[in-house]
Amino acid sequence: MNSYYLKPNIVAEPLVDGWYAWAHLIPPATLSRNITERHLKIIESYIESPETHEAAVKDPRLLGGPFMDLKQRRVQDVANLRERTLHERGHLIALSGAIEQLDGLLREKAVGFSLEPLYREVPQALRGYVELVYDLNNQPSFRLIEPLLYKSPYHNCWLQSMALSEISGDDRPFVLSTPRLEDEDALRLQIPFASQQLDCLFRMKHEPSSESAISDALGLDGPDQARFRSFLTTERPQPYSAYDGDGARWRYFGHACILVETKDISILIDPLISYYGYPQEVDRFSDMDLPDKIDYVLITHNHQDHILFETLIPLRHKIKNIVVPRSSKGLLQDPNLRLMFEHIGFKNVVEIDEMETIHFQDCLITGIPFLGEHADLNVQAKICHFVQIGDFRMLFVADSNNIEPRLYDHISAIIGNADVVFLGMECDGAPLSWLYGPLLTESLARDKDSSRRLSGSNFEKGKCLVDAFGAKEVYVYAMGQEPWCEFISSIKYTDESNPIIQSNRLIEHFTNKGIIAERLFGEREIFYNKYH
Numbered sequence: 123m124n125s126y127y128l129k130p131n132i133v134a135e136p137l138v139d140g141w142y143a144w145a146h147l148i149p150p151a152t153l154s155r156n157i158t159e160r161h162l163k164i165i166e167s168y169i170e171s172p173e174t175h176e177a178a179v180k181d182p183r184l185l186g187g188p189f190m191d192l193k194q195r196r197v198q199d200v201a202n203l204r205e206r207t208l209h210e211r212g213h214l215i216a217l218s219g220a221i222e223q224l225d226g227l228l229r230e231k232a233v234g235f236s237l238e239p240l241y242r243e244v245p246q247a248l249r250g251y252v253e254l255v256y257d258l259n260n261q262p263s264f265r266l267i268e269p270l271l272y273k274s275p276y277h278n279c280w281l282q283s284m285a286l287s288e289i290s291g292d293d294r295p296f297v298l299s300t301p302r303l304e305d306e307d308a309l310r311l312q313i314p315f316a317s318q319q320l321d322c323l324f325r326m327k328h329e330p331s332s333e334s335a336i337s338d339a340l341g342l343d344g345p346d347q348a349r350f351r352s353f354l355t356t357e358r359p360q361p362y363s364a365y366d367g368d369g370a371r372w373r374y375f376g377h378a379c380i381l382v383e384t385k386d387i388s389i390l391i392d393p394l395i396s397y398y399g400y401p402q403e404v405d406r407f408s409d410m411d412l413p414d415k416i417d418y419v420l421i422t423h424n425h426q427d428h429i430l431f432e433t434l435i436p437l438r439h440k441i442k443n444i445v446v447p448r449s450s451k452g453l454l455q456d457p458n459l460r461l462m463f464e465h466i467g468f469k470n471v472v473e474i475d476e477m478e479t480i481h482f483q484d485c486l487i488t489g490i491p492f493l494g495e496h497a498d499l500n501v502q503a504k505i506c507h508f509v510q511i512g513d514f515r516m517l518f519v520a521d522s523n524n525i526e527p528r529l530y531d532h533i534s535a536i537i538g539n540a541d542v543v544f545l546g547m548e549c550d551g552a553p554l555s556w557l558y559g560p561l562l563t564e565s566l567a568r569d570k571d572s573s574r575r576l577s578g579s580n581f582e583k584g585k586c587l588v589d590a591f592g593a594k595e596v597y598v599y600a601m602g603q604e605p606w607c608e609f610i611s612s613i614k615y616t617d618e619s620n621p622i623i624q625s626n627r628l629i630e631h632f633t634n635k636g637i638i639a640e641r642l643f644g645e646r647e648i649f650y651n652k653y654h
């Protein structure tokens with residue numbers, strides 16, 4: 123009987139090697155570095171002092187830090203995980219070591235002469251996968267040939283799994299520092315992210331299916347099948363009511379996630395969607411407020427709060443096109459997003475470059491340069507989006523840091539004004555090492571590290587940006603404040619937090635000038651009756 127739906131409060135956590143999956147755990151080189159320099163280090167530290175971890179996860183000042191948040195003390199299980207990792211991930215551990223050795227080799231021997239003799243000394247694990255290069259100032263580095271690494275034994279989609287569990291509240295601990303140990307409450311599906319069975323599963327959020335068909339497709343039997351049955355319901359979800367006016371509507375779903383719709387098109391930016399079906403203190407749009415087909419998903423940049431597999435994989439069957447910023451080629455810190463998405467089952471990945479345009483129906487999407495917020499690393503997989511529907515123009519700048527206001531003068535001279543600007547103002551971002559530390563092969567002095575941050579615009583920079591586009595409305599977003607975003611944003615602001623002070627100033631400034639200005643939180647819906 124085709125009568126079961128997947129309950130709306132079932133979380134499917136995507137995992138790689140038992141750790142919460144994010145975009146650096148798919149490309150083989152960044153995965154290898156994260157295994158040795160993040161996962162194994164957190165594991166060692168926990169085994170050495172579980173009490174430090176237990177205390178740290180209770181301290182709000184350490185939210186998002188490298189501490190395991192386990193329900194009870196699990197030293198033996200974590201020690202087993204270490205043994206398993208060392209034993210079964212030997213080739214990835216070797217790859218990580220080879221990256222470190224190659225950096226050392228280049229520092230020592232690449233001093234301006236031809237690099238050709240050094241190929242013989244490239245560590246075995248990387249031979250044939252790198253090109254050695256200098257920049258014009260004789261600074262040596264290497265370029266990874268990523269498509270080959272994905273085809274090599276370093277990429278194994280069977281390290282991927284999904285952990286299904288039922289939630290009853292928004293409160294979820296920060297996910298990136300705690301491995302999922304085997305015997306926790308979640309039902310573990312050992313299944314690659316690209317598998318079509320997952321599309322069948324997530325379709326059941328809205329289309330009923332038979333319990334035996336989906337259990338068979340997922341290979342479930344015995345207690346797992348019984349457990350899975352408890353995730354299903356016969357209750358039909360509310361059907362989605364599409365926007366059918368003559369203008370446009372946008373809806374804020376939390377953090378940087380906005381859905382823009384006309385009666386003909388839908389565009390979803392940086393998807394991060396809440397679950398529903400449990401008591402909620404903050405109103406929000408959720409999965410039931412998404413259309414059956416999403417024409418374009420736009421991704422702004424490769425940070426864990428903007429590329430969230432936990433939302434994206436369940437939406438994959440609805441997404442017609444996913445637009446990603448074009449990255450550099452082969453830089454360790456800038457893995458190619460098109461390749462990454464293709465290797466987790468997205469078949470319709472479109473790259474967009476700076477000032478490049480995608481045109482469909484009466485809509486134009488232009489990639490706008492995104493400065494900063496990446497600790498001065500050469501990361502090119504970042505882009506703002508200028509979305510024009512008819513003559514209605516919206517600019518989404520995400521976390522872009524307006525470190526050089528002349529940039530936006532140049533851009534507005536070319537593309538003109540924007541009616542609406544969405545501006546991230548997380549102006550006290552984490553230091554470089556928080557995200558990119560595992561990729562460094564030489565430690566960075568603490569004062570340098572803390573001077574290089576993942577920070578967005580403050581009041582002054584935000585004001586210049588909005589002025590450059592003569593916007594009539596400005597919305598501060600991407601602040602990670604909603605309770606259902608904290609598990610990934612690790613942000614808990616107070617009224618005294620600088621990003622709140624700075625964004626309050628911005629709102630006050632523009633409100634005084636007669637411009638609509640607000641900081642988005644929870645849910646928001648705005649209609650534009652006519653845009654032609």
Ligand SMILES: [Fe+2]
Nearest residue numbers: 423425495521
């Ligand atoms: Fe960011």
Ligand SMILES: [Fe+2]
Nearest residue numbers: 425427521600
């Ligand atoms: Fe962000």
